Structures are given as structure tokens and as C-alpha cells.
Amino acid sequence: xxxxxxxxxxxxxxxxxxxxxxxxxxxxxxxxxxxxxxxxxxxxxxxxxxxxxxxxxxxxxxxxxxxxxxxxxxxxxxxxxxxxxxxxxxxxxxxxxxxxxxxxxxxxxxxxxxxxxxxxxxxxxxxxxxxxxxxxxxxxxxxxxxxxxxxxxxxxxxxxxxxxxxxxxxxxxxxxxxxxxxxxxxxxxxxxxxxxxxxxxxxxxxxxxxxxxxxxxxxxxxxxxxxxxxxxxxxxxxxxxxxxxxxxxxxxxxxxxxxxxxxxxxxxxxxxxxxxxxxxxxxxxxxxxxxxxxxxxxxxxxxxxxxxxxxxxxxxxxxxxxxxxxxxxxxxxxxxxxxxxxxxxx
Numbered sequence: 001x002x003x004x005x006x007x008x009x010x011x012x013x014x015x016x017x018x019x020x021x022x023x024x025x026x027x028x029x030x031x032x033x034x035x036x037x038x039x040x041x042x043x044x045x046x047x048x049x050x051x052x053x054x055x056x057x058x059x060x061x062x063x064x065x066x067x068x069x070x071x072x073x074x075x076x077x078x079x080x081x082x083x084x085x086x087x088x089x090x091x092x093x094x095x096x097x098x099x100x101x102x103x104x105x106x107x108x109x110x111x112x113x114x115x116x117x118x119x120x121x122x123x124x125x126x127x128x129x130x131x132x133x134x135x136x137x138x139x140x141x142x143x144x145x146x147x148x149x150x151x152x153x154x155x156x157x158x159x160x161x162x163x164x165x166x167x168x169x170x171x172x173x174x175x176x177x178x179x180x181x182x183x184x185x186x187x188x189x190x191x192x193x194x195x196x197x198x199x200x201x202x203x204x205x206x207x208x209x210x211x212x213x214x215x216x217x218x219x220x221x222x223x224x225x226x227x228x229x230x231x232x233x234x235x236x237x238x239x240x241x242x243x244x245x246x247x248x249x250x251x252x253x254x255x256x257x258x259x260x261x262x263x264x265x266x267x268x269x270x271x272x273x274x275x276x277x278x279x280x281x282x283x284x285x286x287x288x289x290x291x292x293x294x295x296x297x298x299x300x301x302x303x304x305x306x307x308x309x310x311x312x313x314x315x316x317x318x319x320x321x322x323x324x325x326x327x328x329x330x331x332x333x334x335x336x337x338x339x340x341x342x343x344x345x346x
Contacts, residue, residue: 046102048082048125050199050319059101060190062179063122064130066096067112070223070242072170076249077108079256085121085306086226087326088267090274092219094226097121100176101194107250109173111152111160114138117278119147124304126192128183132160132172135275150174150182197307200316208288208295210341216262216325217336226325228260230292236320237289258320260289261308262337263299267328278326280306285333290318294339 044053048061061082066075068086078084081098089095089112097118098108113133119141122129132152134142142149152160152172159178163171183190211230214237218224228237236256239246246255263286266279286299288308297308297315306324308315327336 045196046082047194047196048099048101049321050197050317051102053102057101057194058191060188060192061099061101061125061127061194062130062176063097063099063118063125063127064108064174065112065114065118065132066098066108067110067170068094068096068224068241069170071166072110072112073241073244074247074249075109076173077105078246079248079251079253080105082321083125084321084323085118085326086323087117087278088218088224088276088328089115090276092221092224094218094224099125099127101125104176105250106175106177107173108175110166110170111172111174112169114142114149114151115275116141117276117280119149120280120304121306123147124301124306125194128179128188128190130174130179132156133169137270137275148183148186148188150179150186155182195303197305197322198314198316199319204316206291206293206295208290208293209339211289211292211294211339212342213340214260214262214287214289214294215338215340216327217338218327228257228289231256232292235291239323257323258290259317259322260287260325261299261306261322262287262289262325262327262333263306264327264329264333264336267330284329287333287337287339288315289339 044056045051046053046057078096078098080100080103082101083099085097086094095112111130111132113135114131115135116137119129119138129147129149141147142151150159159174159182161173163173214228216226218226222242225242227240229240231238234256236258237260239255239257248255264284268277270277281301283298283300286297286308287294288297297310299306300309327333
């Protein structure tokens with residue numbers, strides 16, 4: 001009897017060990033499946049914002065010339081742009097080049113005429129360039145066929161829409177859907193791998209001095225006065241133009257900025273209308289402003305992209321959107337840009 005009981009006990013132990021081994025094997029097989037699923041979610045990111053996505057990013061960017069005349073405000077689509085360049089056009093009025101990639105607005109504008117230096121900035125991202133009209137220099141560039149583009153001069157009322165609540169030339173708009181229709185009509189390739197910008201991978205301690213509000217005096221009056229005010233809650237900068245907060249027409253929300261990059265470049269007046277030539281290639285001084293801090297950096301043109309450098313090394317961007325304000329080197333950053341360190345944030 002004792003031998004029988006001992007045998008039963010041993011069989012029970014062996015059976016228990018086998019069950020435990022089977023359980024361990026099952027757990028070891030199940031674990032990689034969960035891990036792989038988690039990795040798949042974090043595999044991709046939008047190359048111009050660093051924001052994660054669960055799908056491969058294969059679309060080509062588009063770059064839209066957006067009007068900034070007081071009669072054109074508030075603009076539609078600026079909050080959805082990955083990158084926005086702002087520079088002077090004629091006189092004291094600036095224009096925007098809004099580069100869209102991670103988001104596709106249903107309504108963009110008002111769309112305005114092309115300038116050669118905006119075409120060069122668009123080409124840095126191999127974007128399809130969208131405009132309505134052109135300067136003589138821009139006309140020559142676009143008609144050469146070296147830049148894929150859509151011009152409202154030829155698609156007014158077809159791809160571009162004239163709205164009734166604004167007057168020409170401040171009333172031309174386009175949708176992302178119509179941009180794609182236009183690229184199909186022209187036979188442009190819209191699938192490509194976009195080289196990613198350099199982003200911080202975590203939540204860094206930003207270097208620099210306190211920058212609670214930043215003013216840029218594009219004009220002596222208020223017509224093109226720009227101000228960015230740090231929003232403590234959102235940890236982003238709210239944009240103000242001519243002393244009014246910029247509210248995106250589409251989203252009805254304030255336009256906010258994660259990375260503010262202000263650079264000085266040589267400007268030359270080239271005709272009686274006041275059109276300009278801007279030196280986009282020589283490099284120079286700039287301010288990189290992030291999370292309430294400003295640091296002095298250098299800007300360099302890398303394959304057509306205006307990027308921040310310090311001591312010869314690239315400076316990462318925060319994940320999110322980037323606004324690049326270009327100011328004339330004469331009078332320059334010291335005279336045109338004012339950075340306040342007091343607690344003015346909202």
C-alpha cells in the first residue's frame with residue numbers, strides 16, 4: 001500500500017510539473033505577440049512633426065502660399081500645417097508658406113501669388129507648390145517646369161474657389177481634395193519617402209533664457225506686428241497678429257506653435273513695386289524658442305531646409321509644428337525682435 005501511495009504521489013508530482021511546463025510554454029509563446037503589437041503602433045512617425053502614427057507615411061507634402069493682408073484674416077488651415085514660413089512680400093506685408101503633410105485641411109487660404117524665394121523654400125521639401133498668381137521671377141521659375149505646381153490663374157473656379165465673404169484678391173481658397181485632383185490632372189507623383197527632421201525623443205530640459213513673449217516688428221505700424229505669447233497650460237506659443245489673437249478659420253481654435261525659429265537673412269529690393277530677393281543660402285543668426293526658453297543659434301540651409309545649428313551641430317526640434325519667421329538682416333534680430341522674460345504667459 002505504501003508503495004502504491006508513493007507511486008501515486010510521484011505521478012501527481014510529475015503530472016503537476018508537466019502542467020507547469022505546458023503553462024510556461026504557453027506564456028512564453030503569448031508574450032511576443034503582445035510585444036509585437038505594441039511595437040507596430042509606435043513604428044511610424046510623421047517626418048515633419050515627429051508625431052507618432054500607426055500607418056506608414058508615404059504621401060508627398062504640399063506647400064500653399066497663404067495671404068496675410070489684414071483683409072485676408074483669419075486664415076484657414078494654418079493650425080493644421082506642419083511647417084509655416086513667414087517672410088515679407090511687398091512693403092510691410094508678410095505672406096505664409098504653409099507646408100502640409102500630417103494633416104489634410106478641407107479648406108485652405110486665402111491663396112496668394114508666388115514669389116521665387118517661397119518656391120525655393122517649398123522645393124526644400126519637394127512639395128507640390130500651390131499659388132494664385134505670380135511675380136515675374138516666380139513666373140519664370142514655374143513656367144520652366146522644374147517645380148510641380150498648381151496656379152489659380154489657370155484653375156480659378158475649377159480647383160480654386162472664390163468665396164463671397166471676402167473680396168478679391170483675398171478670397172481664393174482651395175481644399176486638399178482639389179489639390180489631389182489637380183496633381184492627378186497634371187500627372188504629378190504624390191507618393192514618396194520624406195526625409196525626417198531631427199526631433200527630441202523624450203521630454204528634454206530646454207536650454208536658453210526665459211522667453212514668455214516674443215514680438216517681431218515687420219512694420220513700423222501694427223499692420224504686420226507679430227507676437228507670440230507662451231501658454232503655460234498647453235506649453236505652446238499662442239500667435240497674435242496686429243494685436244489680435246490668430247484663430248484658425250477651420251478649427252475656430254487659437255493657432256499655437258511648438259517650435260518658433262526666427263532667423264535673419266539679407267533682403268534686397270529688386271523693383272519699383274517693392275518686391276524682394278532674399279538670401280536663403282548664406283546662413284546666419286537666429287533664435288530657437290521652445291517651451292518658454294530662447295537660445296541663440298545659427299541657421300543653415302541643408303538641402304533647401306532652413307534648420308537650427310549650434311556649435312556646428314544640429315539642434316533637435318520638439319515634436320509638433322514649427323514656424324519659421326524670416327526677418328531682414330538690416331536692421332536685424334536685435335532691432336526687429338524683442339524677447340520678454342516676465343510672466344506674461346496665459
